[in-house]
Amino acid sequence: MIATLLGGFATSPWGRPALRYGAIVLAVLLFLLSLRRSGERAGRLAERLETSEKVNDIQRQMLDAAARRPRDRSDLADRLRDGHF
Numbered sequence: 343m344i345a346t347l348l349g350g351f352a353t354s355p356w357g358r359p360a361l362r363y364g365a366i367v368l369a370v371l372l373f374l375l376s377l378r379r380s381g382e383r384a385g386r387l388a389e390r391l392e393t394s395e396k397v398n399d400i401q402r403q404m405l406d407a408a409a410r411r412p413r414d415r416s417d418l419a420d421r422l423r424d425g426h427f
Contacts (some may be wrong), residue, residue, distance in 0.1 A: 348361075
């Protein structure tokens with residue numbers, strides 16, 4: 343049924359250009375939808391990268407703070423007496 347309708351539409355003199363332009367419009371529409379989807383995906387990846395950079399920066403700060411911590415109670419007491427804590 344659909345094939346006969348499309349076949350009859352394609353054989354008419356104004357049907358071929360209409361099908362051609364319809365196919366072009368459909369291709370452009372699909373291309374634009376694909377661009378939108380890839381843009382959304384790129385945005386999510388950029389957000390994930392930014393979040394991981396923040397997490398890495400915080401972890402680096404924590405490791406730096408842990409490297410500067412006093413080793414034992416006497417070292418802590420010395421730092422507190424000197425005012426370097």
